Amino acid sequence: MTAIGIIGSKGRMGQALVAAIAEAEHAHAGGADQGDDVAALVGASDVLVDFSSPKALQATLDACVAAGKPIVIGTTGLEDAHHAAIDAAATNIPVLQTGNTSLGVNMLAALVEQAAGRLGDDWDIEIVEMHHRHKVDAPSGTAKLLGEAAARGREIDLANNSESGRDGITGARKKGAIGFAALRGGSVAGDHTVILASDEERIELTHRAENRMIFARGAVKAAGWLAGQSAGRYGMDGVLGLQ
């Protein structure tokens, strides 16, 4: 049994995590939200799970490093500086960061990597995502994860080969670009489609999340797995046996 502390415990994912921790028969060490003492929660936990806000990340990482506690980071909307902070923390503690903790999305990423690599850049790649009206970041962390998978398959760098937020006279699509489009509305838990389009045919690979328990169960599984790892930065492949 692992004592799991939740950063962002009162949120939509925080509540799903409480249920998933009970279901997996781990212990819920408590939660921290805005204004709470994160160091106290870290001290009471074997491992932390963070589904909150990028603004919380640095203080959370500092507390985990100071106490030598592993952390699973599911928060999205991360920028380069956040990833640099994660890399630095991972030299001291185990850190697992992912835009999506579900089995289905991580399987989809493996399929996208393979398709992008085998089809080549005569096939345009567009990633379309839809989420509930409350989501604050775009494109989603999952869309970025799928974009990274496509870029890996093509052996290109995503940062220099992506197009998003098209509006007005944009010019023609750049050959080899990976495009992103974000839709928001209703209560959608998370839909992602990767479209591979050639001149004469099109492939669409889709994942639809029907509820948040798929993310929560994946995060709890990741927490149990991470508690047994040494310092370093990890993704979901080892947790889900997709390596």
Ligand SMILES: NC(=O)C1=CN([C@@H]2O[C@H](COP(=O)(O)OP(=O)(O)OC[C@H]3O[C@@H](n4cnc5c(N)ncnc54)[C@H](OP(=O)(O)O)[C@@H]3O)[C@@H](O)[C@H]2O)C=CC1
């Ligand atoms: N990787 C994955 O598989 C998934 C990732 N996510 C990501 O998880 C994050 C949370 O999503 P969701 O639960 O829907 O969001 P919510 O807005 O419902 O919950 C966010 C929670 O984080 C808390 N919070 C905000 N700022 C801080 C802070 N500075 N310190 C501590 N706690 C803070 C909020 O507390 P308060 O209300 O007091 O501000 C709230 O309880 C998002 O980034 C989302 O994209 C979501 C699903 C799956």
Ligand SMILES: O=C(O)C1=N[C@H](C(=O)O)C[C@H](O)C1
């Ligand atoms: O905010 C959400 O809800 C979700 N966020 C993650 C993301 O940004 O990809 C994962 C999931 O799609 C739900």
